[in-house]
Amino acid sequence: xxxHNFLALGAPIMNxxxxxxxxxxxxxxxxxxxxxxxxxxxxxxxLTTRHFVxxxxxxxxxxxxxxxxxxYPTMAFITTVL
Numbered sequence: 001x002x003x004h005n006f007l008a009l010g011a012p013i014m015n016x017x018x019x020x021x022x023x024x025x026x027x028x029x030x031x032x033x034x035x036x037x038x039x040x041x042x043x044x045x046x047l048t049t050r051h052f053v054x055x056x057x058x059x060x061x062x063x064x065x066x067x068x069x070x071x072y073p074t075m076a077f078i079t080t081v082l
Contacts, residue, residue, distance in 0.1 A: 001044050001059050003037035010037070010063050033063060034070040 007029060011017060014032050016025065030036055035043070044062055047053045053061075071077065 001041055003041045006037040006040045006059060006063070009060055013063060013067060032070065033066040035066060040066070
């Protein structure tokens with residue numbers, strides 16, 4: 001999984017259309033997820049090679065976990081995004 005794939009996966013969560021890796025989209029990605037796509041790709045690689053995630057987990061699960069860790073959401077927020 002490379003950083004461009006993480007940008008593409010994160011685009012719907014960010015409510016953005018992904019076309020290319022630009023400084024603006026990377027900045028927005030960081031503000032939502034708390035990490036750059038390159039870091040997400042590295043973390044995903046580490047999680048999968050060390051078998052810390054179950055086979056049914058996907059990179060999208062990692063992105064949603066980062067959103068919830070970053071936002072400290074209230075129940076009202078959670079119910080609106082899910």
